[in-house]
Amino acid sequence: MNLSQIELLRVLQETQLNLSRAAEKMNIVQSAVSRQLQLFEEEVGSPIFERNGKKLVALTPLGKQIMGEVVAICQAKLNIHAIAADYLDSNKGTIHIATTHTQAKYFLPKPIQRFRKKYPGVRIYMVQSSPEQLIQQLHTYKADIAICTEKVNDDAGLITLQCYQWHHSVVMPKDHPLAEGDISYARLAEYPILTYSFGYTGRSNIESAFAKSGLELDIILSAADTDVIKTYVRLGLGVGLIAGMAYDERIDQDLLIRDLSHLIPLSTTKIAYLKQHYLPLYSQHFIEELLLAAQDY
Amino acid sequence: MNLSQIELLRVLQETQLNLSRAAEKMNIVQSAVSRQLQLFEEEVGSPIFERNGKKLVALTPLGKQIMGEVVAICQAKLNIHAIAADYLDSNKGTIHIATTHTQAKYFLPKPIQRFRKKYPGVRIYMVQSSPEQLIQQLHTYKADIAICTEKVNDDAGLITLQCYQWHHSVVMPKDHPLAEGDISYARLAEYPILTYSFGYTGRSNIESAFAKSGLELDIILSAADTDVIKTYVRLGLGVGLIAGMAYDERIDQDLLIRDLSHLIPLSTTKIAYLKQHYLPLYSQHFIEELLLAAQDY
DNA sequence: TAAGGTTACGGCGATCGTAACGATC
DNA sequence: GATCGTTACGATCGCCGTAACCTTA
Secondary structure (H helix, E strand, O other), X not given: OOHHHHHHHHHHHHOOOOHHHHHHHOOOOHHHHHHHHHHHHHHHOOOOEEEEOOEEEEEOHHHHHHXXXXXXXXXXXXXXXXXXXXXXXXXXXXXXXXXXXXXXXXXXXXXXXXXXXXXXXXXXXXXXXXXXXXXXXXXXXXXXXXXXXXXXXXXXXXXXXEEEEEOEEEEEEOOOHHHOOOOOHHHHHOOXXXXXXXXXXXXXXXXXXXXXXXXXXXXXXXXXXXHHHHHHHHOOOOEEEEEHHHOXXXXXXXXXXXXXXXXXXXXXXXXXXXXXXXXXXXXXXXXXXXXXXXXXX | OOHHHHHHHHHHHHOOOOHHHHHHHOOOOHHHHHHHHHHHHHHHOOOOEEEEOOEEEEEOHHHHHXXXXXXXXXHHHHHHHHHHHHHHOOOOEEEEEEEOHHHHHHHOHHHHHHHHHHOOOEEEEEEEOOHHHHHHHHHOOOOOEEEEXXXXXHOOOEEEEXXXXXXXXXXXXXXXXXXXXXXXXHHHHOOEEEEEOOOOOOHHHHHHHHHHHOOOOEEEEEEOOHHHXXXXXXXXXXXXXXXXXXXXXXXXXXXXXXXOOOOOOOEEEEEEEEOOOOOOHHHHHHHHHHHHHHOOO
């Protein structure tokens, strides 16, 4: 057994058990990969993969158990490199952030700017995707840190930190009827609604609040992205339910925003990362920066 | 980086950072070990060990952090082999039990006998030592399972199962004054006491019970071993405070045993093993056998 | 016939062993 | 001088790449 065989097993999972593509990823020829897999299975004493003819189609029960240890080894190996990099120069490195549009545009700019000043040598990569995919990014080592509002609580393999809490607001054109008077579930339900796609940015809180009220919202457009929502609000399609902090006083002067904290429960944005993933010092400082910025909300 | 380098780091810790002995343990020459260590440190980019001249004297701070990942890798590697062995033949293998004399002699015989019938191919190694050392045995992979009454609760790296509860008794020659009447703290304290050494078999419970009562016991002999205690009781040195189950009706007919459950709190014997240690199926069955036998108490 | 996998074989490099040397007690 | 570690060098074994072959959609 050796580390490249372990690595191979990990890569095979990523390539849907395709030996050729695994070979490509590892920068060696396919025959070498085939041979190494045979050697490993030989050493283990029974097959790791179910085969259909020659093709690998699934993990055997044994394979599944072994794969658990394999990922542990790969993780530890990455950690060793990360730890070592810390000691060489803690001011150089990369940080991969997976987050949603809302966080990337309205929350992250300040802390990232401050972080950049402290660690000018650290490259920041930001991936935007849906909350579901964010978790996936963590598990496939494509992201170090995820920042989002939904979904991260379910996963036992993650460390989750509460970042900040916020509430939804409604945005509308200045001359809209909702600009005046108290806003109730009933009044809100009279108008076409634009809000986040399912699974995004506190959408689940909107759902549950209105489910309780017994009223049904007329959601005519769902978007992953506050800016898209605002664009259509400007076109008069309806009123937008967005995160309060996504209203920008400078840019959105033509829109009116009204608080909905009495209707929709608080949403909590969290920071998440893999439990066994060693975070370099600068990443830990980045998280501190996030928590600091969170105090403004 | 490769697995033998990782293994080397682990072995180096076991040999107090002695390269020559590490080489011996790994069945290669010392120069090879030296070279591999250099290569690893080179790859990491800074030294793992503090050196005094050429001698390794300690881990650097970096080294300490890396060592944490190293043991994770070694553990995972062992687990892979253990998992594989399970699938090859779950009826063959070895099981290393670390326990104290009392358990080995009075509790384990029945479950081990039953286990042997189910798994005649499994070699059982039993190591006897003090509770403190038992934990050490687990951490150095010299034992798979530890069974004892003391000390195992403190260690976060261990899984601990409650096995059975028991109470202390007093044994004495048949004609002893304590044979008659109620036994109180005060009466017990009148006689010279023989009991377990500190740190063994519920001794801590004896201590705490008498500390509370305000009386001081005259412990004239401490032994790790019930049989030693009984031997000296027979010689008339005093009365023995022993675990109730260590009285054997057949052999100890010349001795009288009286229950002390009203004086000394219950002791709990536990089963412990390393959290990240994969236990083969037969080991899991062995534990079940222990828990089954525990129901008789 | 294209895509995925295996087998055979030659070449190269990593790692080991031998051996001589250096340091420290 | 005994113990411990490093350096140099030749030998060996493991692993990769080339290439031919097998199988299935």
